[in-house]
Amino acid sequence: MVEKLPLSKRKLQARETRKRILESALSLFREKGFDQVSIDEITSAAGVSKGSFYTYFQTKSDIIIEEFRLIDDYYQKKESAIMRSPDAASRLIAFTKFQLDYIRKNLGFRTLSILYINQMSVFYDQKILANRERTLVRLVSKIIADGQASGHIRQGDPIELAEWMNRSMRGFFLDWAISKGSIDIRKDGMRFFSEFVLPALLAYPIRHS
Template structure:
């Protein structure tokens, strides 16, 4: 009698989605997003073509799911720095720069695909502009702590400053994509401007 435990339908679905996700990312990096067909992804994953559309609406949805991991990067860096003996200015700069480094690893084509996806998505499907994102909550929390410690200006509240920082931060992503130069890293392009803005707007 076999001792194997049957795999549930939910587990099978998760495994299939993971295979599709990993196969798609591998092919995108190898050939470029626009040069990869859905059938190539499903063949590489060893599943039927119809399985792709069970889990993703398009190739760009695969890219967006990968990009959403950026919020986990912010949270991990925040937890890492929570008890560190560094200024709130440095904490904020380090956490936001970690997002740039994450996108450096994604590459120019990936990041451009994310923005294309979001520009063409309905309002309720937009991730990068969602105020419930961990990014917004972490930035606002650090700024409020900086104000309380008197390191940051208190002329306005944390929400006001957080909105300025995040809008500028997102703008750097857009400006970087408009350069259309994959040889330049986002971290090289945006770090100095971001750090300068934080220091000029927040610190006394």
């Protein structure tokens, strides 16, 4: 096993500057809306120069891309825990629990609204939500493919089924954002997934006692 060397002081400072810019931008986006915030405002709030912003990000939209990258990094870190579940259905349930917890704890409805608004804008070309290369799609399609091999998940293109599942959950997340967080995202989200989304993926019906 290769040991990781500690980061140099310069790299630690660069990481901290990048984090400060990201957090300041998201805070301003939540307060004013994405289009109403300038790069000058972001750098002022972060306490850095405009040149520092362009060292890490080319445009404001790169902040949104970075947030999606952090979400996918989280899924990747949780992959081994998810795959320890015994079958495809329980793995999909475990994935959804992690997903709901991350959105509730790390995003909130305001940040989620900003991410969605940005992705729906006709002015920005990087549509991460529909990107099949995301860790989210790779992980869910892998679980589905394994479930198909064992006969637990319905047949079909695993990537397409993963996209259907993700579209369904995005509909719930959008409703949560529209309600300004008044919906219990953890409780109602798991009920929505378990009673409506998961049964559509299974090769056999869920039997309720």
